[in-house]
Amino acid sequence: MSTDTQQAQQAEQAQQVEQVRQAGEEWIRWHEERTARVSAPYGPLSLTGTHWLSDHPEGRIPAVPGQWREDGDELVLTAAPEDGLTVDGEPFTGEVRLTADRGAIEASRVAHGERRLVALNREGLWAVRDFDPDSAARKSFRAIEATSYDARWALTGTFRPYGTTRSVRVENADGVERGLGLGGEIAFEVDGTEHTLQVAVERDGSLWAVFADATSGRSSYRFRFLRPAAPAEDGSVTVDLNRAVLPPCAFADHFICPFPPPGNTLPVAVEAGERNRIDN
Secondary structure, three states: OOHHHHHHHHHHHHHHHHHHHHHHHHHHHHHHHHHHHHOOOOOHHHEEEEEEHHHOOOOOEOOEOOEEEEEOOEEEEEEOHHHOOEEOOEEOOEEEEEOOOOOOHHHOOEEEOOEEEEEEEEOOEEEEEEEOOOOHHHHHEEEEEEEOOOHHHEEEEEEEEEEEEEEEEEEEOOOOEEEEEEEEEEEEEEOOEEEEEEEEEOOOOOEEEEEEOOOEOOOEOOOEEEOOOOOOOOOEEEEEHHHOEOOHHHOOOOOOOEOOOOOOEOOOOOOOEEEEEEEO
């Protein structure tokens, strides 16, 4: 082997080492930012209840001020002065018609002190979510257990879109089956064996997978989410399992996260990404 060839190989190896180092540093920043978002005042730890109006036909939700009723594609809130509610930042009495909140929790229209009361609609059913920065879960939270970055789990995959979006019924964390829209699948190899995950396609073109693996319910939470960036024009996509995240229901029992659809349980142990919530 010539000296030039050896030097070229050494330079390539050094470049690969540097790329892994940089990816590890980026992962550390990502993990720190993710922990900050989870533990923020209106992060998932602050959810103290998801109250379905079908369970409260009289419109009175225990521990939630006001009277709530559904009216087609709107939610109607009636409040008295003693309820202490604000709407759009102003003290509110009377009646207001609400649509589903889709923005940041802290920007929700209805509040009770520091609490945010969020209008939610799923498959035509209305609920009120109660986010409280003073929640017990937020007070007890210490960290997200996660495996340090490992280049082995940063994989190149291929996105295979379906002709049309498919909807499958899957159980949710609250025990109710709901529809899960799937727009295609990603294929990737682990140790020379191909695996696939069905994914939803978000409005911005990014992907979302709900998956389990051989660690689920053992050394990691029972299932996790993965959010790959939008595929390239040729369908190539980065499947970075180092960025597998815990679903919101790992932080508060009141989320209605979907379980993995059929075929989205990998037979391999994905020793990467977020694993569990750690409390004090």
